Amino acid sequence: MASFEVIGGNRLKGDIIPQGAKNEALQVLCAVLMTSEPVTISNLPDIVDVNKSIELLRNLGVKVSRTAPDTYTFQADNINLDYLETESFVKLGRSIRGSVMIAGPMLARFGMCKLPKPGGDKIGRRRMDTHFVGLQKLGATFSYDSHDSFFHIEAKQLKGTYMLLDEASVTGTANILMAAVLAEGTTTIYNAACEPYVQQLCRMLNRMGARISGVGSNLLIIEGVEKLSGTEHRLLPDMIEIGSFIGLAGMTGSEITIKNCQISELGLIPETFQRLGIQMEFRGDDIFIPAQDHYEIDTYIDGSILNVSDHTWPGLTPDLLSVALVVATQAKGTALIHQKMFESRLFFVDKLIDMGAQIILCDPHRATVIGQNKQIPLRGIRMTSPDIRAGVALLIAALSADGTSIIDNVEQIDRGYQNIDGRLNTLGAQIRRI
Template sequence: MATFHIEGGHKLAGELHPQGAKNEALEVICATLLTTEQVTISNIPEIRDVLKLIEILTELGVKVNRVQKGMYLFQADQLDMHYLQSEQFAQQATSLRGSIMIIGPLLARFGQAYIPQPGGDKIGRRRLDTHFVGLQKLGAQFNYDPDKHFYHVETEKLLGAYMLLDEASVTGTANILMAATLAEGTTTIYNAACEPYLQQLSNMLVAMGAKIDGIGSNLLRIEGVSELKGCKHTILPDMIEVGSFIGLAAMTSSEITIPNAGVNHLGIIPDSFKRLGIQLNIQGDSIHIPAQDSYEIETFIDGSIMTIADAPWPGLTPDLLSIFLVIATQAKGSVLIHQKMFESRLFFVDKLIDMGAQIILCDPHRATVIGQNKKHQLKGTTMSSPDIRAGVALLIAALSAQGESKIYNIEQIDRGYEGIDQRLNSIGAKIERVD
């Protein structure tokens, strides 16, 4: 287990280049299972979760070649389906929630797939019903072994169908979409997730020969084809990392530039930061955040307290609410943070309260933050990272705090952020990784 030792209170200055989007990488890497031909993917973030998925595919029989940093070749022409029933697969897939997205492609190509109960962040209940109900609509049979905690899906033939998803699940939509590309007939998915990750996956599938209409909307129509071919695909910059860097600049009163930020794919994220009083200068595809000694939270038109809440795209992504909450602790004014999608994601606020933040945890989904306008600096403390996003939020808090902090369980941060300590140290941070 590794620990971050952080010396807080230093201003940072320079450029931070965002890595490739983790969530997109997990989807498009799974999509390589849909074809026997070679697929080239660039701008892959070499982080724990992504590398673990690549390892799973390698054990499954996919030929993987790392051409250079971030660029990989995949060819799934000879797969060992027996591996899916092995103890090794059970151990690997259980620790990676994104592994659930291999079942759609495997079901479409081979008529069956196995997956253990996936793991991942401890952020509350994350059900899989949308995945399996959607696949059942296409003609799959679903079985669950409660003793081994293993799911098994199988089919003689997938047939296109109309479906209304019970929730706009990103990974659920991705799984169903990938399976539908090789199903016979037309599939219509209503209430589909439409995040940039899904748009990128859809564009990649079209490049492979899939027929998909409605990309970017919540109504997708897929005309099944008999086979898909290889392609080349480049992953977008990670919007969550871009948002994290904006929050870092605000909290540490630092001047930071984020080049190649994928501005056209950020949706309402920039405007949401502006509602907290953070200045952003967008120049082409770069974002410049000037050093601010103070930033003030807006109120609603009637003067009531501002609410920042997550929502399915094009609403605000839930992965950034931890960052918004931390930023608000040093703003002028108050805000209600409403985390609608995951009931345990706000429980890290007790660590911020220990650091001197004024936060009222109303319930598992809502927290009221009373900003201190940087008049009372947070104080360093010892804490543990509960999940990827909260871990980075705590790291940002520690970098802005007075004194030294320690963050344990930083493997959670490494799952989503590549070499974050090295990159931040390069612009003036004081972070030491201790094994």
């Protein structure tokens, strides 16, 4: 198990380029299974979850070649279905949540798939019903073996239909969408997720020959086609990493320019951090964060306390609630952080309280943060990263704190952030991997 030793209190300065979007990568990598022709994907981040997904594809028989540090070409012209029966598949499939998104492509192209219950962050209940109910509506038969935690799904011929999703699940929408592309007839998905990740997947599939309309809305219409061809695809910059860097700059009083952000794809992320008091300038597609000694949380028009909450797109992504919470601890003012989607994601606040933050955990979903206006800095402690996003929030807290912090289990951070210690050290941070 690796740890970070972080010496806090340093102001950072310089330019940083965000990595490719992790959540988009996990979707489009699964889409390479839908054609026998080559698919080239660029701007792939070199992180644990993406590398495990590539390993899974390679083990399934996909030909994988790395043509540049961030670019791979995949060709799924000789898939080994027997690999789904191996212990290697069970172990690898259970280690990453993104493995569930091979179900739609495998079902559409090969008529079957089996999956171990996927892994991922321990942030509360993350049910799979939306995925499999949607695939069943397309004509698949589904069963779940509770003894070995395996999902089994088969279909001789998928047929298009109308469906209203019970939740706007991003990965559920992606899975159903990929299956529907090769189904017979027309599929209509209402209450579909419309995050930029899903939009990017739709654009990629359309370039491969799919017929998807309504991209960017919560009503997708898919006219099934017989086969797909190859394509080239480039990932968006990672919006979660961009938001993390904005929060980091505000907490540490740093002057940072985040390059090539594709600001039009960030939704409410910049506005949310502006309401928490962080100043920023948009310079073309770059975001410049000036050094700030203090920042103040906004209030509503009637003067009531700001409520920062997550929501389905175009609302604020839940992946940035942990960072927003940390930022509020050193602001002037008070904020209510409301994490609606996952009931275990705020449990890391006990570590912030140990560092000196003033936080009241109201219940598993809500925390009231009383900002200290940088009058009482956080203090360095030893702590453990419970998941990817809480881990980077704790790293931001440690970089702003007085003294030295140790963050254990940084493998969680590595799952979602590429060489985060090395990249921040080039800006003046003091992070040592031990």
